[in-house]
Amino acid sequence: MARGTRTNLATLAGVVGDNSPVDRPAVGGTPTNVPLSELAPNPRNPRDELGDLSDLVSITGTQLQPALVVTRDAYLRLYPEDETKIGLARWVVINGCRRLAAAENFGRPNLDIVVKDEVAKDRETLLAAAVIENVGRRDFDVIEEAKAVELLINECGTVEKAAMKLAKSKGWISQRRALLQLTPELQKALRKGELAIRTARSLAQVPPEEQVEVWNTERERQRQGAESDSVPTDDSREPAERVPVTAAKVTRTFRRLDADPAILAEALFEYLDDDGLRALLAALTNRT
Missing domain, CATH: 3.90.1530 (Conserved hypothetical protein from pyrococcus furiosus pfu- 392566-001, ParB domain)
Incomplete structure (x- = not known):
């Protein structure tokens, strides 16, 4: 969904x-x-x-x-x-x-x-x-979502039972719970949209006392990269050639990750926008 x-x-x-x-209203539940x-x-x-x-x-x-x-x-x-x-x-x-x-x-x-x-x-x-x-x-927002998932886990007693209740993978549950490991400052930034979920999940793996410093370092690196991209290039230089992405390369990456279909689906959902998801669905449908 x-x-x-x-x-x-x-x-x-x-x-x-x-x-x-x-799942559904009771029979005759007018x-x-x-x-x-x-x-x-x-x-x-x-x-x-x-x-x-x-x-x-x-x-x-x-x-x-x-x-x-x-x-x-x-x-x-x-x-x-x-x-x-x-x-x-x-x-x-x-x-x-x-x-x-x-x-x-x-x-x-x-x-x-x-x-x-x-x-x-x-x-x-x-x-x-x-x-x-x-x-x-x-x-x-995702922090409210993470807190709600944590409440359900506490009530159910196990991650497996909570995942079944929500019809979600254990990987999805783990990703949401990880966000609760962020410092209050980073949780606030995530709720305001200043911190991407993908970055937040990575920061959640960092010790709490280092999270803000790592985030600031990453933002500075991105800022410098954006500035360098805006600087006019020397006409005499050949533009860097983009390495093509092939199905074989992506397949090798998936094999190294050894991820189950639910995790792959969640990753694609996070990576692609609505148009990309529609294109992916159309491509999969055409191959079946």
């Missing part, structure tokens, strides 16, 4: 699997319209902040998809200590907390919901549902 897309209830069916209670006063946002929402809600201003007229909720009793069976946080609400919103906040912010008095207590069968499933909704969203 491409970063920046929104996960809806139909998409969850393909993401989580046929046997998960997170959306019900209820007052906002009867809804409480999930106290265990993995997001630090709900972000800018301006993209949801249209909710005052149209709600494109219902919020996924569980009943008060189902939620409190898992988290009885949260009773004061949900107040007198009849339902707790698991997927759709931003829609709830937007409705409150822009003056919509009610919200369409689908009640599905199967999502609250255990803490792992409830947290997985909340994490899945947010992973890959443009407004869910």
